Amino acid sequence: MSMLNGRRDEAERTGRKVNVAILGAGSIANTMATTLVKMAEDSRYSSWIHPYAVAARDKGRAEAFAAKYGFDTAYGSYADMAADDNVDLVYIATPHNFHAEQAIMCLKAGRNVLVEKAFTANAAQARALLNVAEETGLLATEAIWTRYQPSRDLINELVHSGELGTIRSVRAELSYELHGRDRITNPDLAGGALLDVGVYALNFIDMAVGADHGRSIADIVTTMVPYSTGVDATNTTVLTYDDGLLATATSSRAVASDRSGVICGDNGYAVVTNINNPERIDVYNTDHSPRHSIAVPEQLTGYEYEVAAAANAILDGRTECPEMPHADTLRIMELMDEIRGRWGLKYPFE
Template sequence: MSRLNGRRAEATAHGEKVNVAILGAGSIANTMATTLVKMAADERYAGWIHPYAVAARDYGRAEDFRAKYGFDKAYGSYEELAEDPMVDLVYIATPHNFHAEQAILCLKAGRNVLVEKAFTANTAQARELLAVADETGLLATEAIWTRYQPSRRIINELIASGELGDVRAVRAELSYEPHGRDRITNPDLAGGALLDVGVYSLNFIDMAVGADHGRSVARFDTTMVPFDTGVDASNSTTLVYDDGLMAVATSSRAAASDRSGVICGTKGYAVVDNINNPLHVDVYGLDHEPVRRIDMPAQLTGYEYEVAAAANAILDGRGECPEMPRADTLRIMELMDEIRGRWGLVYPFER
């Protein structure tokens, strides 16, 4: 058991903070580091969140990262990080195919984990990881930041209010330009648009009209266009829910898009400016004239919500976050497995 798990009152009394470490030193790790530094300087979080350590496979790289952000510790191996008893929460910031192995390493060493999306490469890995979390009594939660952000509640409240009428169709689009990084196109790294950005399209739909509203997917159709390596460059999936609502999720790493989400009802529709980090929602009437704009609360980077949720779960001794329970992670992982199954896309390590 980690040193702070289930010890909120004692930790508060002694002024102890949740020490957060980052496993990996790539681009997304830098975003998380920026978040932690901002949280440590913000009165809402400074009393209980501490940027503590970073690990990379090369000590020099880890030390450069530590110095850049002012962390306490740098480690040249993931094993050393996992063995540090002062680490309370490890953010896993490596490619998808490594998530299960590295999270299990941390859990078995007594460290709670916040695992970057996609949680794992497939459902079997996710179940194995969560089984270890059960055995150790530690937190293992997925870092789908949109699940933790206030935008989720605000969008759900809009739909529940009836302002849009009966919602019958949704589309969610998230695509980015190709950036040449190997993790996007390499099947050995579980590459492809689906696990990289398509996971956000599916999660947006799940929150906006799916499981958050008691609906279940009844059937789906899907297609993709591959990179030369065989993983999906672009894809589209049409979901039909048990009450007939239709949703279309598209994603690509071959071209940029507007990243919008559109929720269509019998009285009007709403346009979410960016399903990957909503800043505002525009509501329109049946005449296509704007009715109002809903702005989202100001944020540090948007990652602070998942860190705070994970830290709260640790202090309360919970093995999951209510914002991202295991059932939600597994449901989306199973859907992505089924989608890849329709495509015939199997990663080399799955064979």
């Protein structure tokens, strides 16, 4: 590897950079590639983040991707990229059902991994992946960008400030139209709304009022409406916390929604615009009159924070990121397993 230890300031001093590679060349890989290019051009990141490689199952597709974004090299095999000692960090950008196998392959080849959400298809796969990360002493972290974004601290600061009073209820809604993508409806690919977008609603609740604030779930009520393939098209889950706080998470890949998060206290409430990439936080009085708004910092794409966190962890020799430690990933994966279990939804490979 070009870099296992050290610190960001040393990287900047020596000119050595964290080489980032992308495994997969689909739509989300393109978003990450755009992010890496912007980071390489931004003075905050350019001295220590480098867009290095891409791998796809088709060499021609990988070469076209690399040429489009100016990456150093392209691979027509995931294994060949994992064998490249110049790769410091691999971003896994494939469907959920492949994450565990591909991340484990990369770890065993000596590569740190940043794994797109959902981390894996189920908690058992997550544990297997994290066991390999522990054995190899390498970084494995989940790329759920809202965990790394500045908006997380802004929301937590608001809740901790007491301005809203005692928080009594929260709701998080994230839905997008179908788009006709096979990965959304195909059970073999761990399809369905829950792992694709519902994971954001559950993470929003976990950060805004749940584990970030010392609460634990006492009860779960959930339901879903399936596609003809059997995976969930639309779902709703109600979580009751140990102090009586009620949280509702709704997600769908059959309709679009306002994507809002609402945190309600006995002294006011806050509305977060777009829980998938928070744009602003509006605070209201109990009579619904506006109190004030909290601006979210301008960003490159929003993905830069997870890349920077992973790169810093590598430079510091850490195996997890504090923004999304392994315990948090496992807790959310176990929660989604529990929800699917109550629906009676199993994927064919389980």
